[in-house]
Amino acid sequence: MTPPAPARSHRLTVAQALVRFLAAQYTERDGRRHRLIGATWGIFGHGNVAGLGQALLEYQDRMPFLQGRNEQAMVHAAVAHARHTNRLRAQAVTTSIGPGATNLVTGAALATVNRLPVLLLPGDTFATRPADPVLQQLEVPYAGDVSVNDALRPVCRHFDRVTRPEALIPAALQAVRVLADPGETGAVTLALPQDVQAEAHDWPAEFFADRVWPVRRPLPEPGALAEAVTAIRSARRPLLIAGGGIHHSEAEDALRALADATGIPVASTQAGKGSLRHDHPADVGGIGHTGTATADDLARTADLVIGVGTRYTDFTTASGTLFAHPGVCFVNLNIAPFDAHKLSATALVADARTGLEALGEALAGHRVETAYAAQYRAARERWERQVTAAYAGDAAARPTQTQVLGALDATVGDTDVVVGAAGSLPGDLHKLWRARSPRQYHVEYGYSCMGYEIPAALGVRLAAPGTPVWALVGDGTYLMMPTELVTAVQEGVNLNVVLIQNHGYASIGGLSEAVGGERFATAYRYRAADGTYTGDPLPVDLAANAASLGLDVLRAATLGELREALATARASTRPTCVHVETAPAPTAPGAQAWWDVPVAATATRAAARAARPAYDRQVSARRRHL
Template identity: 60%
Template sequence: MKHRLTVAQAVVRFLASQWTERDGIEQRTVVGCLGIFGHGNVAGIGQALLQAHRTGAPDLPYRLARNEQAMVHTAAGFARMSNRLSTLACTASIGPGSTNMLTGAALATVNRLPVLLLPSDVFATRVADPVLQQLEDRRAGDVTVNDAFRPLSSFFDRVWRPEQLPAALLSAMRVLTDPAETGAVTLCLPQDVQAEAYEFPDELFAKRVWHVTRPAPDPLAVERAAAVIRGAHRPLIIAGGGAVYSEASAALDRFARATGIPVADTQAGKGALSWDHPSAVGGVGATGNPVANRLARHADVVIGVGTRYSDFTTASYTAFQHPDVRFVNLNVTAFDAGKLSALPLVGDARAGLNALLPALHGRRFTGDFAADVAKWQATVEKAYRRKEGDLPTQAEVIGVVNEACGARDVVVQAAGSLPGDLQRLWRARDPKQYHVEYGYSCMGFEIAGALGIKMADPSREVFALVGDGSYLMMSQEIVTAVAEGVKLIVVLVDNQGFASIGNLSEQVGSQRFGTAYRYRDPRSGDYDGDPLPVDLAANAESLGAAVIRCRSAADLAEGLKRAREADRLTVLHIATDPRAPAPGSESWWDVPVAEVSTLHSTGEARIEYLAGKNDQRHHLRPGGL
């Protein structure tokens, strides 16, 4: 039997019939569609979504977004909260509507998060050529702006003919549901093809279940890895995002308790163990804490569990200083498992830990890190309670939010100085409590990502912690959340500029140039005049949010109680001191400083930079030798 449908109608019906299964639990793979309609998709995907909704056909619930980049962030937040087992589709019109999704595609692929992008494209028939918003490439007639998605996508295809659709859809689902390959999946849909009818086979629309397996690492690789770990004196575990996505917290807990090995975490792995677990030592690397970084510095075997070893995690290859350090990397992706010349264990994090523990034959390590962890927590407590100065510090704000956040609630952040302070200071009690997008560190992710997280699990309170710089770049999804009745708690930290880059600018000798939101001083020509009269709280209110203005940490604590009790999106605005320091990491990050300069500040920074470079090393020793 065949169904005569347009390509867009077939896409909607197919997606509505796709399911993901892991551990016997089934869920919709693509649970809905975010979109902004234009002349590229309003008659195609737009019509198909309406028809499915109105006729009772297999449905793909539609949500109207306000910014194309933001709606991809919403899908990414949804996918991460769903442990990469469910996601959202995103549709946009031809030209700028579609290319606005490029940044979101990069974020999803960098973070290994499944999102489905349906950018509209030019006329396949070329009967009207060029159409509005079409890029004309003089070298090739089949190149469009959507080709920019190719390097940003884990899978890319363009459906020039209806006959190509089944293969494209099945390939898209294969990648979306494969933890080792997943990321942004892009299916470009020419606007005429979207509306073209075809006799599609009935089998294409049958319920299809994509089984997400838990591949165990090769037994011989497990034995080799166990031999390396048994021979260690000061091993360290680094838990990454894979430990969370694979729901490996219980396995990691058993492994750590049985072996006595301390467990550090990355931004994506924070919460894999509760902050007060006896083996937990907190964040490692450039945004980590001194305890974890001292352990990393002296570790002779590092066991990576689901981490891709970004430059922050490795402190730009300065974190691991033991002369004979070896790495054992457990990762579902072979590409990541092989990093740092490691002995690779290619497999699911939970399955791998369960296979590795008995292979250690009861080997247990003793360490003396508990006292250092307690001392560090005393430092965190002091930072949370600081009472000096006219304005609260960012650390105080984090402390107030952390205390207001229940064990199952979620904090969302992405960019600026907050991710570093959060990884050092936040006390995560649940694998899903801490959601900091630090693979792409995209300013503007916070509110849009929080929307996706809340959509994925409405039972949790979601706190979006956003700086004024990120807020000004992308606050539009407040409107979407208000329209959909999605309650978020947004803490808007206003420090009159880019605090993170201001601090970094000083470190590299650039004197905070171009990092403050101030009037330009006509005498100096710099942005060092009076603060701008920008009222971000009023802006949030104009977008439909309830707003609470806070002048102190105490105000913020009281405001958060009111926000929890509210039934609508609430923004709490608080000004902070951008120069107040938070406790440091005792670590380093490679940001090159100008080799020659007439500025004294840059020259001094160059000297410090070269000192940091001295500790960089290539890890070339094979992990199994």
């Protein structure tokens, strides 16, 4: 009898083994295989330079490396990359222990809120505790095993700390399982003590074999499907809300087929915009506080709301006031049970594409009433005329913000990607932007994180080489995080930044005024004689700053110059910034639905006292759908 072959093993450090393992992980959906961790972003300090830093150098032929400038920004770039690749690919981010690790928290929260995968690999304090404390160690008197990395626990979908070499195997497998699972995914942290990273161990060869993680497309349960179909067939005014799950599942064709067959109107969340082309007869635009009048009026009178891949945030539901029909009920199709069961809905826990296909088959022959379809199509035509009016302007005048969007709309191609996240731009974009393809509209509004836009544009551009990508930023957002412009220059990534100078936080300024805050501390101005920030605008030259970071800069003073600058930027092979100072007058239609921002219940200032009665009237309309 032939004796069994001896087990093969590889003697590597923990960091080397982790890099080798990650390079061999794949996702597979619909017969297409994708490398799961396509690259690692990193900034090195004492907590990771000798471990992961050395390992990434050792295996740079297996694991591409990207040098970042800010830890939070690296996470943003990785998250945007994952979103643009439909969550089938992700990236890792490594930092040192200390401020590098805690700088990950905001990015981790953004990833988890938006259900997007990113792998965080922060260094950690010594597992062996050779000195106590070591540099950057957080001392917690009641818990000796706590480090600053524990701040990541509540903002991650999975957290583990690898305190022994042999613990890496189960920890790494669990981390990748969560990253690849569309129902569980988000930020995943493997905290790596700096001494453990550099420790050698004999690893089984099987740990480094190619491993494929199937991305499932579960079908809806038959009983729930039958209940949903009965509800849809019985509804007279159904409305479908397309969320980000449509894109993640690549369900756009299935949605279009359902809308074509049934005539059910489709509104979209910020994450779901572009699920239908803007000119599809059933597309009624964005929904909620930043939505269109067409979508919001339909929502108020809908007797059935079909949510597909949506989390139903307060912007979507107008803080619980939007779905006003007395008998309104809900059908939710979502791969995550947590989201599928919201609003006491009939829950279809399934993949968005297979679920929509199943609904389409079961609804064969069903269409909404002709009068209903005619009503919403006439309303969407009226809204389109408002969009056209908001985009129009005098070529010789300083443009408004909406006219900037109109000029960009006239410049971009169908597959260009527009990236936004915070401030007044997402509201204008959600109402006005005419999305022409599923991936064109990339607005992060789950966490609405200022500073996301530039690193996200870099992440998208790396995911889709050759695709023009536009980061839309106001001056407030630009000052938060322009650092990855240096990375774009270094990597030769020709992203475009549209930098809108409006001298402050325009969105919060307007909100402050509406809720009695009198625009306090929302403008970038000198102090006036009374101590308020109402003096002259600060003499800050952000265009010069962008040029100092290595970008080509085009300044546009008029709408005509802006149109020329945008066309030049799109044709450029270099990272380019188009700087424009906008006119203060708003030209976008106002909010079509409420958003709950509580007003002071008692105050001595007249503005706050005047704002409270309107708040009380609005909040009285809130419903809990039980």
